[in-house]
Amino acid sequence: MNHFELKNGVMHAEDVPLPQIAQEVGTPVYVYSMATLVRHARVFRDALSGLDKPHIAFAVKSNPNLAVLKVLQREGYGADVVSGGELVRALAADMAPADIVFSGVGKTHAELVQGLEQDIGQFNLESEEEGYELSAIAARLGKTARCALRVNPDVDARTHDKISTGKAENKFGVPIDRAGEIYAALAAMPGLDMRGVAVHIGSQLSSLEPLETAFEKLGRLIADLRGQGLKVTHADLGGGLGVPYKAGETFPSPAEYGAMVARVTKGWDVALSFEPGRVIAGNAGILLTRVIRVKRSSNASPFIIVDAAMNDLARPAMYGAWHDIDAVEPTGGRTTAHIVGPICETGDTFAMNREIDTLEAGDLAVFRTAGAYGATMASSYNSRGFVPEVLVDGARYAVVADRLPAADIMAAERVPDWL
Numbered sequence: 350m351n352h353f354e355l356k357n358g359v360m361h362a363e364d365v366p367l368p369q370i371a372q373e374v375g376t377p378v379y380v381y382s383m384a385t386l387v388r389h390a391r392v393f394r395d396a397l398s399g400l401d402k403p404h405i406a407f408a409v410k411s412n413p414n415l416a417v418l419k420v421l422q423r424e425g426y427g428a429d430v431v432s433g434g435e436l437v438r439a440l441a442a443d444m445a446p447a448d449i450v451f452s453g454v455g456k457t458h459a460e461l462v463q464g465l466e467q468d469i470g471q472f473n474l475e476s477e478e479e480g481y482e483l484s485a486i487a488a489r490l491g492k493t494a495r496c497a498l499r500v501n502p503d504v505d506a507r508t509h510d511k512i513s514t515g516k517a518e519n520k521f522g523v524p525i526d527r528a529g530e531i532y533a534a535l536a537a538m539p540g541l542d543m544r545g546v547a548v549h550i551g552s553q554l555s556s557l558e559p560l561e562t563a564f565e566k567l568g569r570l571i572a573d574l575r576g577q578g579l580k581v582t583h584a585d586l587g588g589g590l591g592v593p594y595k596a597g598e599t600f601p602s603p604a605e606y607g608a609m610v611a612r613v614t615k616g617w618d619v620a621l622s623f624e625p626g627r628v629i630a631g632n633a634g635i636l637l638t639r640v641i642r643v644k645r646s647s648n649a650s651p652f653i654i655v656d657a658a659m660n661d662l663a664r665p666a667m668y669g670a671w672h673d674i675d676a677v678e679p680t681g682g683r684t685t686a687h688i689v690g691p692i693c694e695t696g697d698t699f700a701m702n703r704e705i706d707t708l709e710a711g712d713l714a715v716f717r718t719a720g721a722y723g724a725t726m727a728s729s730y731n732s733r734g735f736v737p738e739v740l741v742d743g744a745r746y747a748v749v750a751d752r753l754p755a756a757d758i759m760a761a762e763r764v765p766d767w768l
């Protein structure tokens with residue numbers, strides 16, 4: 350459910366007509382609906398209401414915009430960060446350090462120091478080596494790092510290969526069959542408070558089954574660790590719940606997910622935490638674009654060339670991902686076309702032979718479900734500027750990220766005086 354709907358034949362974001370945003374901010378532009386974000390945050394939290402005080406940390410990498418983080422902070426969410434940059438953002442959005450979890454397979458020395466100095470809630474350690482490094486830093490700084498060990502449960506999440514993280518060959522976590530030994534070794538190190546385990550098997554999961562399998566393995570690990578006399582008070586179940594990208598697709602609901610979690614974790618006697626990203630932000634955003642021109646050079650489908658490109662929305666080029674494309678002012682006509690951006694790469698293709706609303710030069714269209722892994726993956730490839738972002742709340746909106754013009758990006762470059 351989202352708030353991008355036709356009203357009197359014109360697509361609105363909540364109560365703001367999209368042509369107004371296109372006129373005033375220009376295109377391409379990401380538009381987020383605050384009501385949708387808030388709704389998703391509450392639905393997810395309500396789905397976990399059967400658990401004892403679950404901790405929810407929004408996966409900042411899915412949408413790190415400060416205003417989006419602020420909306421979620423006001424909803425009581427913490428943050429799951431995967432870099433020092435994301436940590437700075439979470440703090441800037443007034444998230445309490447205690448509500449911040451630091452994940453990521455390659456935290457640098459500087460990032461470990463930064464996390465300790467900020468007294469964040471938890472480090473999710475992704476290797477034994479990282480644990481030893483963090484221990485040394487914590488001991489030197491006279492701090493204690495609260496830690497969970499991320500395990501790789503060797504479960505096939507049955508999602509796109511590039512966003513699968515829980516198979517043995519993926520770089521994430523420690524092999525679950527070595528977790529007991531590694532956990533014990535790290536629990537004996539100074540400066541570390543080994544308090545739990547973590548798992549995250551991938552993103553855009555369309556079935557609860559792989560999650561359930563992974564959680565069951567984690568439950569057995571917790572029992573084993575306790576059997577070894579080790580303390581386990583926390584378990585982080587990660588994110589990964591998928592969202593429909595095509596109208597009519599159905600996905601497991603947060604409520605079904607919450608019921609499964611309650612069933613599988615019954616008796617674990619730990620504080621549970623969660624790291625949802627896409628399921629909160631995905632359907633809360635669209636990418637608004639304008640058709641530059643329609644190229645009809647053969648009898649095959651025409652190319653509808655839009656002013657958004659793979660640098661603005663990378664998912665189709667990167668993962669072959671589908672985004673529904675709809676006209677902002679549909680006439681009722683339908684056509685079959687290729688939808689492409691202006692970038693000089695064949696990969697800059699959003700859809701081939703797609704049946705969509707009729708679109709002509711100058712018309713506005715939206716890519717739906719672009720609120721997660723959208724603007725955050727933008728680049729300036731082809732010397733295109735960075736795409737701006739807008740947040741809508743009822744009948745008002747604000748530009749929450751300025752368009753960064755190509756000239757400003759060039760201004761950071763230098764020609765050395767020996768050239």
Ligand SMILES: *Cc1c(COP(=O)(O)O)cnc(C)c1O
Binds near residue numbers: 549627628
């Ligand atoms: C990316 C990621 C998430 C969020 O995944 P979603 O599929 O967006 O819910 C959560 N935890 C970790 C460790 C991640 O890397």
